[in-house]
Amino acid sequence: MQARRTVRSDSVPMSALDRGFSWAAAQTPSATDTDFGALLRVRGTAPDRDTLRRILAAGVQRAPVLAYRLQAGRWKPSSDFDIGRHLRHHSLVPGTEPAEAVPWVKRRTLPDSAPLWDLTVLDGYRDDEYALCYRVHHAFQDGVAMAATLEALFGTRQLPPPTAPASTGTGRPASPRRTPRNLGVDLAVPVRRGPVWPPGVVPPTGRRCLHVVDLDHAAVRAVAQGAGATRNQVCLAVLAGAVRDWAYDGTFPGGRHLGPKVTLPLHLRSGDAHAALGNTLGMLPITLPCALDRPADRLHHLMQQTSPQRLERHRARFRTVLRAAPFWLLRPLFARLADPRYIAAMATTIRLSPRLAVAGAPVRQAVFHPPLAPGHTVVFGMLQHGERVSVSALHDTAVPAAGLAACLHQALAALHASPSPDSP
Numbered sequence: 003m004q005a006r007r008t009v010r011s012d013s014v015p016m017s018a019l020d021r022g023f024s025w026a027a028a029q030t031p032s033a034t035d036t037d038f039g040a041l042l043r044v045r046g047t048a049p050d051r052d053t054l055r056r057i058l059a060a061g062v063q064r065a066p067v068l069a070y071r072l073q074a075g076r077w078k079p080s081s082d083f084d085i086g087r088h089l090r091h092h093s094l095v096p097g098t099e100p101a102e103a104v105p106w107v108k109r110r111t112l113p114d115s116a117p118l119w120d121l122t123v124l125d126g127y128r129d130d131e132y133a134l135c136y137r138v139h140h141a142f143q144d145g146v147a148m149a150a151t152l153e154a155l156f157g158t159r160q161l162p163p164p165t166a167p168a169s170t171g172t173g174r175p176a177s178p179r180r181t182p183r184n185l186g187v188d189l190a191v192p193v194r195r196g197p198v199w200p201p202g203v204v205p206p207t208g209r210r211c212l213h214v215v216d217l218d219h220a221a222v223r224a225v226a227q228g229a230g231a232t233r234n235q236v237c238l239a240v241l242a243g244a245v246r247d248w249a250y251d252g253t254f255p256g257g258r259h260l261g262p263k264v265t266l267p268l269h270l271r272s273g274d275a276h277a278a279l280g281n282t283l284g285m286l287p288i289t290l291p292c293a294l295d296r297p298a299d300r301l302h303h304l305m306q307q308t309s310p311q312r313l314e315r316h317r318a319r320f321r322t323v324l325r326a327a328p329f330w331l332l333r334p335l336f337a338r339l340a341d342p343r344y345i346a347a348m349a350t351t352i353r354l355s356p357r358l359a360v361a362g363a364p365v366r367q368a369v370f371h372p373p374l375a376p377g378h379t380v381v382f383g384m385l386q387h388g389e390r391v392s393v394s395a396l397h398d399t400a401v402p403a404a405g406l407a408a409c410l411h412q413a414l415a416a417l418h419a420s421p422s423p424d425s426p
Contacts, residue, residue, distance in 0.1 A: 243413030284320030356388025
């Protein structure tokens with residue numbers, strides 16, 4: 003498929019997907035639930051505000067997207083861009099885990115009068131470390147764009163200025179000859195309702211918690227090499243085993259369902275030189291095979307569902323549909339994806355360069371804090387940063403997530419000890 007042509011312009015129209023995520027944010031009890039980003043833990047003492055302003059100003063030169071704001075349905079360079087409006091600070095109680103502060107960071111709504119992102123310095127929890135919490139509105143960036151932006155802010159990556167695509171996805175629908183016949187399936191619209199999940203959850207409280215669990219990277223790598231799988235596939239298998247033990251007490255009820263359905267975002271950007279503006283992604287529905295008893299069988303099932311052939315086929319079909327699909331055509335898709343009776347949760351995987359630093363101090367850990375879809379009570383995010391693999395669960399406090407960490411570790415240990423499945 004030919005790449006879309008671009009035209010030189012300082013003004014970039016919102017895509018149908020951008021409008022979809024803007025609509026989704028308005029459907030949540032808190033408009034900030036769909037905001038997301040990453041938490042970077044850095045050794046040393048936090049730079050003073052003036053130093054950090056200079057660091058960010060230099061980073062914006064490498065990531066021009068950060069100066070773009072939304073005006074009348076278009077992304078435009080802000081005429082009064084001020085780094086100081088995007089920089090915040092919060093001191094934590096000594097001994098606090100910085101991830102615990104992320105829901106607090108997200109309570110404040112990003113103002114429409116400025117680019118839709120901010121950076122919060124979190125310190126005071128340790129003498130030898132501080133954290134930076136990058137947060138962005140989902141209409142402004144997707145996960146791949148967020149990662150690229152952080153690699154420009156705190157690395158050496160250079161992003162080009164945003165340019166308007168020749169086809170924006172806001173015009174007429176694609177012609178029937180170019181639209182896939184199985185449109186509903188390709189756009190991840192489940193026909194049947196799935197199992198209630200998480201089971202036994204009382205009415206949501208509207209309050210959020212972020213749990214972060216570091217997985218044993220050596221074990222993840224060993225399982226991936228032994229099974230011929232990707233680390234993402236291994237992480238999904240670990241998640242399936244953990245959900246089986248955590249939410250279903252080790253035995254999935256079975257019936258016609260193999261497990262709860264989750265949706266994986268798929269990046270559709272081609273190449274590495276993108277401007278990191280807006281959303282360019284598809285949605286792949288998969289089943290967490292919690293009903294399968296053997297860890298190796300769960301991995302095998304997920305390898306089949308996320309095979310390279312299926313991923314590329316799905317990406318190609320999404321690119322075809324999104325080339326000209328207007329928002330009104332995609333709105334039913336967003337409504338169905340936000341319905342937990344059909345999609346139990348979202349599960350996002352992100353990869354971030356290990357060579358990030360702030361004022362010369364290396365980032366020792368990166369944690370993904372994912373967006374929570376309207377109507378959902380839990381979302382999972384998996385981030386690979388150098389030799390670290392972490393799983394994040396952002397959930398409503400009504401979800402009893404106390405045993406999730408132990409279940410994730412046990413699921414990985416069981417998978418590591420099990421025979422490798424046959425490659426799909």
